Amino acid sequence: MSSLTESRSVTGRQGGRRMPRLFGEVGPALPAFLLIVFFFVAPVVALLLRSVLEPVPGLQNYETLLGSATYIGVFANTFIVSTVVTAAALAIGFPVAWALVVMPMTWSRIVFAILILSMWTNLLARTYAWMVLLQRTGLINKMLMAVGLTDEPLTLVNNLTGVTIGMTYIMLPFVILPLYGVISNIDKAVLRAAALCGANRWQALTRVLLPLAAPGMAAGGLMVFVMSLGYFVTPALLGGTSNMMLAELIAQLVQSLTDWGLGSAAAFVLLLSTLVLYGLMLKFFGTSRLGGQ
Amino acid sequence: MLLDFDRLGWWRWALGGFTAAVAAFLLLPIVFIAALSFGSSQWLIFPPPSWTTRWYSELFADQRWLDAALNSLKIGLVVTVLSVVIGLAASFALVRGRFRGRETLKALFLTPMILPVVVLAVALYAFFLRLGINGTMTGFVIAHLLVALPFSILALTTALEGFDKSIEDAAILCGASPFEAKMRVTLPGISAGLFSAAIFSFLTSWDEVVLAIFMASPTLQTLPVRIWSTLRQDLTPVVASVSTLLVLVTIVLMLLVALIRKGLSKP
Amino acid sequence: MTVPFLKIDGIRKEYGPVVAVEDVNLTIERGELVTFLGPSGSGKSTTLYILAGFEKPTLGDIRLNGQTLLSTPSHQRNIGMVFQRYTLFPHLSVGDNIAFPLKVRRKSKADVTERVREMLKLVRLEGYEDRKPAMMSGGQQQRVALARALAYDPPILLMDEPLSALDKKLRDELQHEIRRIHHETDVTILYVTHDQEEALRLSDRIAVFSKGRIDQVGTGPELYADPATRFVAEFVGDSDFLSCRVTHSQGGRANVVLGGDFAVEGVPLHDERGTPGEGALLLRPERIDLSRSEPTGWRGLPVRVDDVTFLGSNVHVIAQTGWGETVSVRLPFGHEHISGLSRGDEAWLRFDPNEAHVFV
Numbered sequence: 001m002s003s004l005t006e007s008r009s010v011t012g013r014q015g016g017r018r019m020p021r022l023f024g025e026v027g028p029a030l031p032a033f034l035l036i037v038f039f040f041v042a043p044v045v046a047l048l049l050r051s052v053l054e055p056v057p058g059l060q061n062y063e064t065l066l067g068s069a070t071y072i073g074v075f076a077n078t079f080i081v082s083t084v085v086t087a088a089a090l091a092i093g094f095p096v097a098w099a100l101v102v103m104p105m106t107w108s109r110i111v112f113a114i115l116i117l118s119m120w121t122n123l124l125a126r127t128y129a130w131m132v133l134l135q136r137t138g139l140i141n142k143m144l145m146a147v148g149l150t151d152e153p154l155t156l157v158n159n160l161t162g163v164t165i166g167m168t169y170i171m172l173p174f175v176i177l178p179l180y181g182v183i184s185n186i187d188k189a190v191l192r193a194a195a196l197c198g199a200n201r202w203q204a205l206t207r208v209l210l211p212l213a214a215p216g217m218a219a220g221g222l223m224v225f226v227m228s229l230g231y232f233v234t235p236a237l238l239g240g241t242s243n244m245m246l247a248e249l250i251a252q253l254v255q256s257l258t259d260w261g262l263g264s265a266a267a268f269v270l271l272l273s274t275l276v277l278y279g280l281m282l283k284f285f286g287t288s289r290l291g292g293q
Numbered sequence: 294m295l296l297d298f299d300r301l302g303w304w305r306w307a308l309g310g311f312t313a314a315v316a317a318f319l320l321l322p323i324v325f326i327a328a329l330s331f332g333s334s335q336w337l338i339f340p341p342p343s344w345t346t347r348w349y350s351e352l353f354a355d356q357r358w359l360d361a362a363l364n365s366l367k368i369g370l371v372v373t374v375l376s377v378v379i380g381l382a383a384s385f386a387l388v389r390g391r392f393r394g395r396e397t398l399k400a401l402f403l404t405p406m407i408l409p410v411v412v413l414a415v416a417l418y419a420f421f422l423r424l425g426i427n428g429t430m431t432g433f434v435i436a437h438l439l440v441a442l443p444f445s446i447l448a449l450t451t452a453l454e455g456f457d458k459s460i461e462d463a464a465i466l467c468g469a470s471p472f473e474a475k476m477r478v479t480l481p482g483i484s485a486g487l488f489s490a491a492i493f494s495f496l497t498s499w500d501e502v503v504l505a506i507f508m509a510s511p512t513l514q515t516l517p518v519r520i521w522s523t524l525r526q527d528l529t530p531v532v533a534s535v536s537t538l539l540v541l542v543t544i545v546l547m548l549l550v551a552l553i554r555k556g557l558s559k560p
Numbered sequence: 561m562t563v564p565f566l567k568i569d570g571i572r573k574e575y576g577p578v579v580a581v582e583d584v585n586l587t588i589e590r591g592e593l594v595t596f597l598g599p600s601g602s603g604k605s606t607t608l609y610i611l612a613g614f615e616k617p618t619l620g621d622i623r624l625n626g627q628t629l630l631s632t633p634s635h636q637r638n639i640g641m642v643f644q645r646y647t648l649f650p651h652l653s654v655g656d657n658i659a660f661p662l663k664v665r666r667k668s669k670a671d672v673t674e675r676v677r678e679m680l681k682l683v684r685l686e687g688y689e690d691r692k693p694a695m696m697s698g699g700q701q702q703r704v705a706l707a708r709a710l711a712y713d714p715p716i717l718l719m720d721e722p723l724s725a726l727d728k729k730l731r732d733e734l735q736h737e738i739r740r741i742h743h744e745t746d747v748t749i750l751y752v753t754h755d756q757e758e759a760l761r762l763s764d765r766i767a768v769f770s771k772g773r774i775d776q777v778g779t780g781p782e783l784y785a786d787p788a789t790r791f792v793a794e795f796v797g798d799s800d801f802l803s804c805r806v807t808h809s810q811g812g813r814a815n816v817v818l819g820g821d822f823a824v825e826g827v828p829l830h831d832e833r834g835t836p837g838e839g840a841l842l843l844r845p846e847r848i849d850l851s852r853s854e855p856t857g858w859r860g861l862p863v864r865v866d867d868v869t870f871l872g873s874n875v876h877v878i879a880q881t882g883w884g885e886t887v888s889v890r891l892p893f894g895h896e897h898i899s900g901l902s903r904g905d906e907a908w909l910r911f912d913p914n915e916a917h918v919f920v
Binding site: 025026027028029030031032033035036039040041042043044046047050092095096098099100101102103104107110111114115116117118120121122123124125126128129130131132133135137138139142169172173183186188191192194195201204205208209226229230231232233237247250251254255260263264267270271274278 | 294295296297298301302304305308309311312315316318319320321322323325326329336337338339379380382383385386387389390391392398401402404405407408409410411412413414415416417418419420435436438439442446496500502503506507517520521524525528532533535536537539540543544546547
């Protein structure tokens with residue numbers, strides 16, 4: 001405490017008189033602030049305004065968007081794919097995060113390295129790999145046919161199956177890393193206590209470990225869901241033209257059809273859903289801290 | 294007991310096996326493209342009939358690929374410098390400042406990271422069209438800076454929070470000016486954070502696709518845009534060779550981050 | 561011969577090259593409260609973990625009523641345990657925590673409710689049923705942990721330094737509670753601690769752990785009056801050690817010489833196979849008498865007073881022998897030779913050789 005007041009007086013003497021103290025403290029944030037306001041807040045607000053101003057003022061863009069079966073189909077695709085991807089990422093991610101907490105260091109380091117590498121490898125490179133892997137003559141189809149799971153090559157790409165596989169692949173690290181954090185904070189003595197209380201492994205898993213990991217599952221799951229809602233590259237490359245997702249629709253409306261009003265309205269729907277979900281997340285995990293320490 | 298590895302019984306084999314499978318799943322595409330890039334088949338048959346470096350030769354012979362890579366590098370470096378400088382200043386304000394609304398300001402700075410990029414891309418596209426900077430170097434730098442800055446601010450606020458301000462105060466009491474004290478004491482103290490901020494800013498810009506697709510003009514393309522437009526036409530193995538090189542760049546940069554963290558954590 | 565209730569038989573535990581427990585043997589009767597006393601790293605906790613089934617011993621066996629426990633996994637051992645850290649399930653209420661072991665045993669709802677009420681009464685936390693653990697103090701959490709561990713009526717309760725995170729006042733209070741609960745339930749308790757006072761206060765018997773072995777097992781008074789090793793003497797009660805030379809030994813008694821010329825005869829001898837002839841004489845500070853004048857009728861050990869500290873009911877005197885060793889003496893307040901005693905004074909010490917011990 002004393003060092004804090006001391007430092008205040010030291011810096012205060014230097015910069016005190018000429019500019020107000022507040023400016024000295026907020027000032028350095030100004031370039032970032034201007035950048036964000038001018039090139040982020042302003043353009044986004046402008047875009048949203050276009051959704052109610054173009055071609056004529058009114059809500060007709062939203063009416064079109066919510067009234068047409070085509071667009072409802074796009075919303076449905078987006079919602080279904082995001083839900084499936086989230087569920088799959090959680091189901092695969094939980095055991096992996098758990099294993100990372102308990103397995104010997106040397107192994108977990110290797111898995112971590114792979115996770116980080118896959119996360120930071122160029123998105124297009126990863127998506128390209130899946131385009132090739134999933135094509136009719138691709139490796140996955142060959143393997144499926146070799147083990148006799150199918151006689152005919154399956155259509156795994158240019159449809160929502162491809163999108164789901166590719167997106168699950170991309171989202172996995174975003175579930176595993178936060179879940180790892182939550183599980184490694186659980187005291188293993190609590191699970192020992194469960195065992196001594198008579199809980200077998202299955203009971204300890206369902207009644208203790210999973211409930212304690214639930215906040216992490218919810219947070220990670222929500223994040224993946226939100227990210228999936230607005231994902232563009234992977235659906236555009238692995239999906240088909242007949243099964244569009246929301247981000248692609250926005251891009252197409254703006255770029256190919258130059259229908260700015262409708263495109264902006266679609267962007268606003270996406271933005272609003274994202275913000276609402278983030279708000280939920282904050283409300284959920286900002287106020288109540290489940291799981292104790 | 295579920296968190297004691299040696300008391301998991303057969304579950305540990307199940308868990309370990311599953312994790313190994315997932316790790317393989319995560320690694321598969323990366324290894325696969327690397328192998329593909331040396332395969333001789335134009336139609337990406339795997340395993341390939343024979344091995345070749347033909348796709349790499351084609352890649353390096355094509356001026357358009359080289360230009361795109363050069364553009365990406367230039368934009369990436371400018372973005373890195375700006376992102377670290379602006380991010381550092383902002384982080385000082387966010388960590389050291391005692392003004393109201395600090396948390397809100399930090400949240401504002403981080404929003405470009407969590408909002409759907411496609412919304413930002415469309416908004417910027419419209420805005421840049423009006424400003425007349427769409428498809429220019431300036432446009433690219435601003436767009437990439439917006440998404441790189443949050444990573445820089447995250448890394449730098451964390452580093453600054455972990456740095457004891459009384460060390461800087463001690464330097465000032467020793468007679469250094471506040472600026473001198475920051476340059477000679479604080480910045481070396483948070484150098485690991487600065488390196489992470491720089492590397493993640495560069496990687497974010499270097500790999501950025503969505504903003505770039507909207508920003509790009511026929512005359513100015515980044516590497517990801519070039520890959521994107523190529524992929525929309527066909528799955529040429531040349532893309533496999535570019536991708537392999539990109540993976541290499543990532544590995545090098547990640548190793549760098551790991552080395553720097555390791556080196557700096559030692560006293 | 562009857563089968564002992566619980567037998568720890570030649571337990572050894574190695575972690576790679578490190579030997580955590582070397583050779584532990586102990587027999588425990590039903591209903592006893594036995595403490596494992598020792599410094600950290602002496603193997604007491606590891607032994608407890610082996611009993612709980614968290615660790616497998618490298619060698620040895622644990623038998624409950626003659627049946628080995630080692631092949632039974634933790635969750636089927638039916639043993640209760642209270643941990644050093646708070647291990648209540650943070651997502652469950654106090655009532656649900658206590659109900660947990662009953663529910664996994666598929667007890668009927670009525671039984672569970674009834675038992676939870678009983679247990680809350682036992683640990684005096686009636687009315688706290690719906691609280692979350694995070695809303696309770698450390699002492700309350702450990703009471704709940706105790707209730708949870710006793711809910712299924714285990715024959716054995718393990719306690720691993722359960723009070724070490726609490727402050728002194730709460731610790732005293734809970735020690736009292738544990739003794740009460742032990743009397744009320746007749747459960748056999750194995751209690752790990754590094755605090756000799758806690759061990760003396762709680763236990764029927766104490767097992768003193770040192771370097772992966774049990775040095776001695778006995779009641780508090782036994783350990784104090786007749787320590788088997790120098791380590792036990794140091795760990796239980798206060799102690800003075802003076803280096804000595806053994807001149808003669810026979811039948812468990814020895815004659816020794818302190819500082820060249822002060823002979824003490826007939827001291828109980830404990831052989832620890834140290835350097836032959838060299839030994840350490842143990843005195844208890846509270847069993848030493850002090851005189852200001854050269855006594856007549858007995859030969860006193862001459863010392864010079866270094867420091868006198870008043871500690872309420874008694875007075876602590878630090879004195880130095882002629883050859884430079886330090887002895888601390890504790891005298892009752894009001895002892896005839898205390899008043900006016902100060903640094904630099906000469907004094908003579910007297911002790912009963914029968915109460916001293918020589919460790920060789």
